[in-house]
Amino acid sequence: MNPSRKNSFLFLALGFFLVFLFLLNLSFGSVTIPIKAVFASLSGGEVSKSTWEYIVLNYRLPKAITAVLVGMGLSVSGLLMQTLFRNPLAGPYVLGLSSGASLGVAFVILGAGFLPVFLHDIILSSYGIVLAATFGSTLVLLLVILVSQRLRDTMAILIVGLMFGSFTSAIVGVLTFFSTAEQLQKFTFWSMGNLGSLSWTAISILSACVLIGLLLSLASVKSLNTLLLGENYAKSLGLNLAKVRLLIIFATGILAGSITAFAGPIAFIGLAVPHIAKLFFQTSNHAVLFWSTLLMGAAILLLCDLLSQWPSDTALPINAVTSIVGAPVVIWLLIRKRNYH
Amino acid sequence: MEKQQNILVTQDLTIGYTSKNEVTTIAKNINITLQSGMLVALVGGNGIGKSTLLRTLTGIQKPVSGSVLLNQKSISHFKRNELSQQLSVVLTEKLPPSNLSVFELVALGRQPYTNWIGSLSNEDSEKIKQAMLLTQIEHLAEKKHYEISDGQLQKVLIARALAQDTPLIILDEPTTHLDLQHKVSLFKLLKKLTVETQKCILFSTHDVDLAIQLSDEMILMTPEFLAQETPCNHIEKGNFSRLFEDDSIVFDPEKGKFIVT
Incomplete structure (x- = not known):
């Protein structure tokens, strides 16, 4: 099969799989709702039980949409970072972006006690948390870039990311020491990752952030392809490296930052999904990888969310599921690394 | 044969590094002319500044003084995208x-x-x-x-x-890591390309004897001087024997290669 026909086939299959998983997500959970009733609720038709319609529209639909947004955003930001850092192990979680966002949120939730009371409402609103998380993750990414320019070794960048991770968790630890039980509980719930607690307002803010991040990523597709040759070749092809770097940092910062703010730090999606996309599509062309990573990210997070519903009466934290699924995938990838160098 | 055009010209170029008001000069009085349809080899010992010269000619590094003119225009005045349509490179670094x-x-x-x-x-x-x-x-x-x-x-x-x-292609040591057969075939390929496309190709190399046989012109870099001539003229002037400082390496003009005595 020639590559372009193979790609169209893969994209079509992926699209169907995504829709299928989306509907499954609406159907499964603590109560199983028949697919027919799911369709009826979505189309505003007659539903045999009004509770079903209520569950689908007010609980499961927002959760499934959040899963799609989070999966897309994290995976694409991982793809961008792997190319920018020329490192197959780069990703928003590994490079410490998620910990940066955590630190921002920790300052806001746990550190609120240090601020004047009249500021609490503003800071603790969704906007405040999003801003803090985006700020935190962008800051860490800038620091990683700064350090990586002094270190030519791309492996060292990962170690720097890990160090930022432990540094931020230490600061979070110090902050928890000074916070109330209520604040601590709020932060702990946030840090376990949660796709299900977003209001429609929050979802629209998240959609806007993810959309901006994805558009910026799409705009850097050509530059990312140039970067596959290494920075010196890229420069010789007329690439404005400083500008491109800034664009990619901003795109990943807003994607990882906003997502971590709303859904908590979610591990492994950003690292593993681009690799799975590369394995399936066998290409490095970012015009193909962008869309395949986007669709696969959404599908895989929907799948993880389905798995998290396994214990029928309660749901597992999503971060635990992505780690349980993702960590073996990464190890497996490393072992067969020779296949895609 | 088409009329040869000057593609790249340097005028009293001095290359080196500038850091914190301190200037390290690597080579000076560099006057070279690269013409269309020519295969030009850049040879010189390790650490003599071949890479620095290539970096300066490609605009990656600024000259200490003098100028590099690409199609009569200073290389520093080119926009990124314009320059990438005038000059392409083949580097030694791994992908x-x-x-x-x-x-x-x-x-x-x-x-x-x-x-x-x-x-x-x-x-x-x-x-x-x-x-x-x-x-x-x-x-x-x-x-x-x-x-x-x-x-x-x-x-x-x-x-x-x-x-x-691009009218000019610059290659940094394209024959390292290759065996003799592949070295020769690569040199022949470069020669063929200059003839068929009328591009100018400049490459640095340590394979001096092969370069003598296959290139149109050679730029010789030695600690004392830098000279651009045809390989025959270099041999006549005895330039090759001044390429290395070690007296036990002697250039044999008859055979056109170096001999260890």
Whole structure:
């Protein structure tokens, strides 16, 4: 099969799989709702039980949409970072972006006690948390870039990311020491990752952030392809490296930052999904990888969310599921690394 | 034969590094002229400043003084994209890990001409095809770049530079890591390209004896002087015997190669 026909086939299959998983997500959970009733609720038709319609529209639909947004955003930001850092192990979680966002949120939730009371409402609103998380993750990414320019070794960048991770968790630890039980509980719930607690307002803010991040990523597709040759070749092809770097940092910062703010730090999606996309599509062309990573990210997070519903009466934290699924995938990838160098 | 044009000219160029008001000069009084259709070899011992000269000629590094003129225009006055349509390079550095196929790699040479998302026009596809034909790598098109041999990869990188469609191509030590057979075939390929495309190709190399046989002109870098001549003139003037400081290495003008005494 020639590559372009193979790609169209893969994209079509992926699209169907995504829709299928989306509907499954609406159907499964603590109560199983028949697919027919799911369709009826979505189309505003007659539903045999009004509770079903209520569950689908007010609980499961927002959760499934959040899963799609989070999966897309994290995976694409991982793809961008792997190319920018020329490192197959780069990703928003590994490079410490998620910990940066955590630190921002920790300052806001746990550190609120240090601020004047009249500021609490503003800071603790969704906007405040999003801003803090985006700020935190962008800051860490800038620091990683700064350090990586002094270190030519791309492996060292990962170690720097890990160090930022432990540094931020230490600061979070110090902050928890000074916070109330209520604040601590709020932060702990946030840090376990949660796709299900977003209001429609929050979802629209998240959609806007993810959309901006994805558009910026799409705009850097050509530059990312140039970067596959290494920075010196890229420069010789007329690439404005400083500008491109800034664009990619901003795109990943807003994607990882906003997502971590709303859904908590979610591990492994950003690292593993681009690799799975590369394995399936066998290409490095970012015009193909962008869309395949986007669709696969959404599908895989929907799948993880389905798995998290396994214990029928309660749901597992999503971060635990992505780690349980993702960590073996990464190890497996490393072992067969020779296949895609 | 077409009339030869000056593509790149340096005027009293001094190369070196500037850091914190301290200037380290590596070579000065460099006056070289690169003409279309010429294969020019840059030779000199290790650490003599070949790489610094190439970096200065490609505009990556600023000259300490003097100027580099590309088509009568100072290289520092070019916009990034303009320069990438005048000058392409083949570097020694390894490519980062990726799934790039040979075709995709050559196609990246068209980046200065493609639209915002990088899709290839008919003209782009035609140039890519030509570049792959000239370097005889069409049969490798669908292979991944890590699946081919070093010699093949070097040809692919040259094809990429050809696809960039520039009057001047600069190669940094393209024959290192290659065995004699592949070295010779690569030199012959470069020679063929200058004849068929009328491009100017400048390359640095340590294979002096091969360069003497196959290049049109040679730029010799020694600690005392820098000279650009045809290989025959270099031999007549006895320049090669001054290439290395070690007295036990002697150039034999009869055989056209170095002999250890």
